[in-house]
Amino acid sequence: MPAEMANSTLAPLAGKLTVTPASEIPLNKLKLPPGFKIEIWSTGTPGVRAMSRGESGKIYAGTRGLGRVYEISDNGKERSSRILVDKLNQPAVTMHKGSLYVMAIDKVLRYDGIEANPNAQPVDMTAAFKLPPLQHHNWKYLSFGPDGKLYVPFGAPCNICEPGAEYAQIRRYNADGSGMEVIATGVRNTVGFDWHPVTKELWFSDHGRDWMGDDTPDDELNRMPKTGLNFGFPYCHASGVADRDIKKDKPCDGVTLPVTNMGPHAAVMGVTFYTGNMFPAEYKNTMFVARKGSWNRTKKLGFDVVTVTTDAEGKSAKVSPFLTGFKDDADNSFWGRPAYMLQMPDGSMLVSDEQLGAIYRISYAKP
Amino acid sequence: MVWATPAAWAQTAFQGAAQVNASIKAPERAAQCVACHGGAGVSQIPSIPSLAAQPKTFIENQLVLIREGLRDVPAMKGSLDGVPDAELVALAVYFSAQPAPPPAKGRVDKASLERGRELAKSALCGTCHLPQHQGRDQVPRLASQQEQFLLDVMKEYRDKPGPGRDTVMAAALYGINDAQLKDLAHFFAHSR
Numbered sequence: 092m093p094a095e096m097a098n099s100t101l102a103p104l105a106g107k108l109t110v111t112p113a114s115e116i117p118l119n120k121l122k123l124p125p126g127f128k129i130e131i132w133s134t135g136t137p138g139v140r141a142m143s144r145g146e147s148g149k150i151y152a153g154t155r156g157l158g159r160v161y162e163i164s165d166n167g168k169e170r171s172s173r174i175l176v177d178k179l180n181q182p183a184v185t186m187h188k189g190s191l192y193v194m195a196i197d198k199v200l201r202y203d204g205i206e207a208n209p210n211a212q213p214v215d216m217t218a219a220f221k222l223p224p225l226q227h228h229n230w231k232y233l234s235f236g237p238d239g240k241l242y243v244p245f246g247a248p249c250n251i252c253e254p255g256a257e258y259a260q261i262r263r264y265n266a267d268g269s270g271m272e273v274i275a276t277g278v279r280n281t282v283g284f285d286w287h288p289v290t291k292e293l294w295f296s297d298h299g300r301d302w303m304g305d306d307t308p309d310d311e312l313n314r315m316p317k318t319g320l321n322f323g324f325p326y327c328h329a330s331g332v333a334d335r336d337i338k339k340d341k342p343c344d345g346v347t348l349p350v351t352n353m354g355p356h357a358a359v360m361g362v363t364f365y366t367g368n369m370f371p372a373e374y375k376n377t378m379f380v381a382r383k384g385s386w387n388r389t390k391k392l393g394f395d396v397v398t399v400t401t402d403a404e405g406k407s408a409k410v411s412p413f414l415t416g417f418k419d420d421a422d423n424s425f426w427g428r429p430a431y432m433l434q435m436p437d438g439s440m441l442v443s444d445e446q447l448g449a450i451y452r453i454s455y456a457k458p
Numbered sequence: 459m460v461w462a463t464p465a466a467w468a469q470t471a472f473q474g475a476a477q478v479n480a481s482i483k484a485p486e487r488a489a490q491c492v493a494c495h496g497g498a499g500v501s502q503i504p505s506i507p508s509l510a511a512q513p514k515t516f517i518e519n520q521l522v523l524i525r526e527g528l529r530d531v532p533a534m535k536g537s538l539d540g541v542p543d544a545e546l547v548a549l550a551v552y553f554s555a556q557p558a559p560p561p562a563k564g565r566v567d568k569a570s571l572e573r574g575r576e577l578a579k580s581a582l583c584g585t586c587h588l589p590q591h592q593g594r595d596q597v598p599r600l601a602s603q604q605e606q607f608l609l610d611v612m613k614e615y616r617d618k619p620g621p622g623r624d625t626v627m628a629a630a631l632y633g634i635n636d637a638q639l640k641d642l643a644h645f646f647a648h649s650r
Contacts, residue, residue, distance in 0.1 A: 097579075102586035104624060105474065105596035107514045108522040109543035137522075156519075158528050158621045178527050195621075225624040249629055404481035 096302050104386045106180035108137050109159050111447040117426060121416040126458040128373070129414070129451050132441060133170035136161045137448035141232055141361060142433040142441060146151060147206040151175070151445065153183040155230055159232065160184055160193055163450070176200070176213070181230035187266065194231045197222060199268065219377055223257035232282040241266055244282040248254070251300045251325050258309070259324050261408045274318040275442050276347065279325070283361040283431065288376050292316050292405070296359035296380060297355050299328050301387040308324065308332040310350030310359040312380060314405050320347040345358045350401060356385035357393035361431030363446025369438025383428045383445065394418040394425050396432065396442060414442065414453065472588060476511045479555035485548040490537065499553040504606035511558035515595045517550035528622030531612030559602045562647040571613035574645025577638055581630060591649055612639045
């Protein structure tokens with residue numbers, strides 16, 4: 092074991108499980124490019140993560156340790172929320188054809204017609220999905236692809252290890268849990284993906300391993316032009332970094348390297364292609380990536396939302412800051428952790444802050 | 459509220475560590491807690507943890523998890539029903555500011571204690587729990603905690619890592635056997 096690890100006191104940052112009122116959110120510290128504006132859209136949902144919007148405008152969101160699924164309603168002036176279901180093990184959600192799909196580490200539920208019927212009882216689909224039991228990095232992100240299949244990650248059950256056949260992969264299922272396919276391997280811990288609006292290719296973020304030093308390896312942003320690719324874990328990280336502990340000859344042979352590195356320990360989360368008309372034209376089909384921020388690094392990195400643009404082949408990626416101000420370099424502190432984006436019908440964009448249990452709304456008006 | 463005033467963090471040696479503060483008075487609801495957890499949160503019962511000197515965020519998080527049934531503590535079932543977040547925060551602030559319990563007074567098994575010390579080092583407990591195992595933020599204090607409770611809770615983490623429990627902690631205990639857990643508990647309970 093390297094001495095810097097034995098003597099380190101870096102630890103995962105504490106989540107906050109209690110409500111933070113809007114008056115305690117220092118929104119004026121946030122910075123955006125000219126013309127963009129940010130406001131507090133809703134509060135009172137501790138630990139809020141990925142959001143999914145139903146046809147009627149209700150928004151559903153999962154959490155991690157707190158085990159809750161929230162339903163957020165908007166009357167046009169203000170938002171209210173309720174806990175739809177709780178006591179789950181790190182649940183994620185997604186709306187699909189009027190049904191809410193909820194997946195936790197050990198449970199899958201479907202709420203049919205939930206928007207119109209707040210008392211809808213869930214259909215328990217757990218058995219069909221055959222979920223592997225290990226907890227670590229096995230928390231979920233859920234999304235239906237353009238093919239109508241349900242995509243979900245199964246993270247590595249460790250910081251670094253041979254993950255075994257059931258982990259460190261992305262799978263897709265038919266909506267009823269049948270037809271499971273492992274579509275990508277060597278994926279340590281992705282919790283965010285989206286499909287390119289034009290090419291329909293899947294793009295996903297992936298968290299790199301810890302305890303290899305402040306500056307390596309980087310988190311990844313990957314593109315999946317076809318299924319069956321290997322993205323390198325545990326042998327090959329970032330854009331070709333051999334692992335220090337799990338070694339093999341030519342560790343990066345046959346590995347699909349990332350489109351771009353996203354910063355060491357940055358904690359890349361939600362990935363959202365912007366397809367709306369409110370933001371300036373150059374943002375069309377631009378990818379927004381939330382970086383929740385580092386813990387396994389002496390100087391904090393991330394705590395922001397960045398944009399990523401590439402050429403037509405998905406190469407020459409350029410990563411640019413978009414929403415910043417959640418951390419303060421002067422004293423290495425932070426107050427918020429942006430986690431996921433959700434594009435609204437008017438072209439504005441919601442951003443969830445997992446730390447303060449708040450959702451912000453970003454809009455644009457020509458300056 | 460700590461999160462809204464990050465500048466205040468720089469004042470302590472370890473961000474989020476508990477600090478004794480005699481000026482913080484017990485909220486009314488604390489009377490219910492100390493009935494089992496002991497006066498000022500120093501437990502006299504082997505299976506019940508001390509709350510004194512636990513980090514504020516740790517206590518706060520556990521109270522929320524127990525209120526919501528994510529952590530199943532049979533003896534506490536129902537006792538926090540409907541208690542608002544603000545009252546849980548006040549309890550956390552109070553117990554976090556109480557002086558730490560003294561190290562365990564029972565007989566010391568020197569060999570076990572040394573094995574526990576070595577294992578704590580090689581398992582890197584001090585990375586998150588800090589080198590003196592005093593805890594910080596969401597990470598509990600282990601030093602001078604009740605020995606039986608430490609053993610019970612580590613077994614629970616290892617064998618039943620349910621909702622609300624930290625998955626890093628579950629992973630940290632993969633493959634550690636019962637005898638080793640006993641050594642760890644013995645060592646931590648006798649630590650200052």
